[in-house]
Ligand code: IPE
Ligand code: IPE
């Protein structure tokens with residue numbers, strides 16, 4: 706049974722189709738914990754439960770690609786015990802949830818630096834991708850150890866290497882070529898980017914890919930983010946007017 710919420714029940718008044726790709730900056734775990742006098746780790750733990758609920762819900766809504774920013778390349782700057790807590794949660798999530806995701810037909814892709822990751826993390830990420838590689842119901846993109854400037858610099862480096870090796874000419878480097886060298890190659894650009902917690906910034910997330918994304922900033926801390934909040938963001942997206950530098954699709958507008 707599909708649970709209908711008010712936001713989606715109003716679907717008939719929505720102007721545009723649902724987004725194909727939704728990306729979420731899951732923010733506010735620490736503040737959620739702090740406001741309850743709890744340790745930050747508890748906020749992260751509750752955040753994982755929200756991840757489970759939202760992944761399932763996005764699948765029910767027919768979202769083809771869901772990207773979750775789970776750990777940025779700058780998050781290593783946090784205290785060592787918090788980093789350790791976050792890595793433990795990632796391990797637990799993959800060990801406990803991977804089979805369920807696989808059964809639901811979810812393909813897992815991971816974007817972010819994969820070298821020099823501590824312990825078994827790299828192997829777990831590889832396993833999540835290879836186990837689910839043939840699934841087609843939904844693609845869950847996990848951005849882990851991800852930083853967009855790093856990603857673009859790597860793409861520039863590998864394009865330069867192609868030119869040096871004589872496989873490409875400098876004048877052939879265009880937007881398509883650069884996009885093909887990003888970690889998100891083959892993943893369509895996000896249509897909708899949601900950030901929770903009220904912060905209104907990208908924090909080095911999908912800088913290139915977000916060129917024409919719609920942004921929805923939700924003043925709810927990630928552990929409190931519910932299916933209805935997701936639906937409300939979808940509804941808002943469906944009523945935005947995407948112009949891509951041209952004119953409105955609406956006649957005469
Ligand atoms: C998001 O919550 C989780 C990660 C960045 C890993 P935060 O830990 O950033 O929570 P706040 O922003 O301090 O509240
Ligand atoms: C962005 O959140 C990274 C993730 C959600 C994983 P941060 O909490 O790290 O971002 P800033 O430091 O507030 O910009």
Ligand code: MG
Nearest residue numbers: 732733734735
């Ligand atoms: Mg934060």
